[in-house]
Amino acid sequence: MGTTWGGCLGFGSHPALLDRVCEEFPGPWTVLDGADPGQSPPREAVERAVVAARTPADLRRAAPFGALVPDATQVCVVIAEAPPWAAQPLPVAGQSPAWHLLADLRIARRRRGWRVEATFSAPVPGGEVLTHILYGMLGGRRHLAQPVVGLAGESVCGWRPGDPNVTLTAVEGPVAERRDAPGCDLVLRVVERSARPWPDARIPVADRAPLTAVLDGPAHPDLLPPVDETVVNPIGFRQNAKGPVAILTGRAGGYSITSGLDELVRLSPEGELTDVDVARLRDAVGVAVHGVEADGLVRARIVAGLAAAGIPVILNADRIADPALGAELSDTLAAVDEEQLGSELRREEVSVRLRRAALRTHGAIPRWRNIAVSAGLALSHEPPVSVLLRTCRKDMVAFALEQMERQRGVRAEVILGLHGFSAREAGVQGAIADSSLRITVVEAAAGVPFGELLNRMAAVASGSFFAKVDDDDWYGPDHLADLLLAQRYSGAELVGSAAEFVYLEPINTTVRRRLGTERFTSLVAGGTMLVTREMFETVGGFRPIAKTVDGQLLESVEAAGGRIYRTHGLNYVLRRRQSRTHTWRHPVQAFLKSYQEQWRGLHFNQLMESASTPHVGYWRQEP
């Protein structure tokens, strides 16, 4: 007792910053991002444990190493910088007994970061406090739990971000047993090429070489540490980025991304990208990765990270075919044209395609699914989506089902709510029979309130998510997949997109409005809401009223403490019909008041993958 222990992460490229944010602790520091998981956890409690992380992303990398933080009476967590979108580091206590001993808690903003100091009446496990702070900041209960992983090797730090439920082992094993269960389902070892044998035959092991090492076999995406989608993601994407194309260059002991003479971001030799770095790159139109020489897989890792954050990456033609990037990402990168980035819409399309490919290939969840499957583990299925499609127009059934039928990349079922007519009627029956979707029909009399019908539909749905769609709007083929992806990286209980594109049928014009996307907000388009079953049941479903059920659901979710996230609006075109045939509150003028771009006729952006009506040119609002 009477001592101070200090652990730090992410300061490799910013050594001076560490001294600045923790002036009172002179060291020595335990560098957690190079720590050997095999070392024995500290036995002795200390008076004060300081954990300094440069960014929330670094803190998430520290979570698996919580066991290496000693018990302490005072735990101090310092975050040097946090991105603007991250929540405040308010601890969300789980069932841990530690918080019962809490005597004092101080959370203070320090420059661009945070400092949390928790004092207890007796020593508590420092790692737990750290994890709970992380839960508050980025949301807990993120679904990266299975399989239970054992980590070994010194550079294993980035492989399992944000998961406190790992088992740390030495490179030669053995894995410590848990109560009545094996210590883990799978061990990931980061070892040099001369692989040492793994003694425990019951537990499968996946060996990875350190990133900077020269590969001795064919490269593939699974060799890269995953992109932590909770922190490196499109949140905060700026549609109207004004800056020039930034350039990735090498520097002594790492890499940097520069724009003109300004160094925007400094990266470590392992190419780890953090949320703060991404936030700094938001003003750049794109990042060019041309001549930089990088060891091993580092370039692929940087490119994957940038792409996952939705930053357009311009890659040399000869570098695109890097097998470590994965086929989907390589194909998408090949289609990036620097000329196109000048147009805001084209740039956003590129960004959406890149983030899709990168998050699907390199995100932590798909990466670990792949690793687990390669190791022969059985995994639960991806959560299915129930599409709640309600219509009161017979003639729209076929159109609406067609919109859902083209959805790809998700397991979906359709709950078709027929409001005021029966599925046996001519036209409807045929449309349902022609569809290849799994359709459950719910019929209701015309007098039943809209909200009540939706609740009846939800009651027969089996998915983990409910997606509400409208019968007359257009949806891009990745609409549901993108919503699920957004749900995954934002952790919000309800996600939706913005009704940026609106087709004004009475005047045959399509407008694009500037609504601000990729952010937490309290409004999303009613026809694009995707809500978790858990939250849906918590708020008790839709209000049984006839109008504005969407808005009411949003209000209840907010009231229940849920978060609402608005993702990009490129997959959705709202159809504003003749006022006679729709229950519209907004007149046409309201949509014209603040448009940013305008097209004559029905226009689709490229992600909609539909043919627009023929038109020539378009109109852009004067700046």
Added chain:
Amino acid sequence: MTSPIRQPRIPANDHGVLDGVPEPGEWTPCLSVSVVVPTSGTGDILPLTLAALAAQTYPRHLLEVIVVDDGERPIARLPEIRPERTRLLRPEDGRWGKPHACNLGAAAAEGHVVHWMDDDVVPFPGHVEAHMRWHHLAGYLAVLSHLRFVEWRPGELTPNEVLVAAEAGAVAKLFHEEDSTPQWTEKRWNRTDDLRTAGVDAFSVHVGASASVPAELFRSAGGMDESLPLGADTELGYRLAQAGAVFVPDRGARAWHLGDSTVMRREQEVKRHNWPYLGERVPSFRWLRTTPGRGYRVPYVEAVVDARDASLEDVRATVDGLLASWTPDVSVRITGPWSRLGDACRTPLDDPDLDLRLIRAGYEGDARVTLTEELPESCFPTPFRFHCPAGWVPGQDALGRLIAFADRNTLGVLSLALDERDEVVHARLERTAALSRARLVADPDEDLDDVVHEVFGTLWDVGEKWGIVRAESATTVSPQRLQAELEKCRARSLVLQDRVNRWRRQATRGQATRRWWRNAGRRATRVMVRRVARPVMRRVARPVALPWPAAQRGRV
């Protein structure tokens, strides 16, 4: 005639979208051209012009020349060297002027294209061909030539020399290019990428010394205005633009202009002469219409208000609002079933058509208001038409702002949503030039607005943004009120200016203070040296007997 089956659609004046402009001599023409040469018979260059025309590369069977002799003394006979098919016309007695001569020539012309050529122009052999290659691409182009003005002494050249030079391909060497003066329009060409980016103003460089236009387009635009003794070509350019023409300058259509033009010799006088005429007829020349509160022959905007099923109050609010616009040259056309209003005996207050009758009674006497039954298809040559539904009132600056916006963005139709009932109630600004061109190029069953969108642009916006409001909430600003506002602004600006001056003074004083303190050290040192150190040194130095010879004390 083998005119193109489908006319290409040129946006604004961007003729660059026409592809396949053939190189001289590498194509087969099929359209005939009539070169109309109005002459006063006084100059001695006409024989040279005809000689140069005789040597044109354009096929002879497609080229005719019509010389219109407008001089006081008739020309006895045409010169020897001339194109095969050359006719000489003479206006009737009492008719005179170049515009009349041009109209006469054009009326007699048999060609598909009319090509004006002054009698002091010597075209290069490929001149007509260069013009005609454009007319084969689209049927609504006005092609302009590349003229150079050279000094000319009568008798310097003979027609025979011109013919020989033309046949030898040496017309370019007849004069020194470096001594020649370019036409004033060339600067505009340079600035606007050969008028491709000139937008709606391209017509103003239409100069008649050598220009060609399809005969049909010329006739539909109404021919030349014979009341204009000078400047008729500019006015024609304006009307051609309203008829949908695109102006194409061709640097390959070269010609020598012998002697200076009148504009070059007496520019100020020409301007003084033309401006009253052009101000009346060309509303787009806004600088000629700066006087508020007067009317002009061709208004800038024709506003259309439909009085069918509208109340007197609504129509009156709209029409009065339009007439009160700060854009003064607005004419209003009220459409309604006026012929229904008979003169039969009726009870004045219970008349079923009472509102219509009252509207007619209220506006019959206003010269700026016309009452018509049917709306003509086009308001040519008025450049804009503004449809405003009765009951909606545009603010006083609305028309001016709308037109400026439409010009800046070369819009053909600007629709303004006002309200939504069963249909969208909207006002609509139409550019005559855009609709005319759309009619020229549209397929029979095509939506005209779609075509307008291709050749100019169409846009939807909200009326509210442009100050178009319901009659109930409409307000007009009186000059007194404006004056008061102006005074208030002026007073405010004085206060602000005062504050700025004070701050500036303070800032400079601060600077001065800083400078004073920065130099204070140096000053103090100087004073110390002067007042203290030197006397002391002197006093110290005086009694000392120096150990070295005095000569060495000086500075080395």
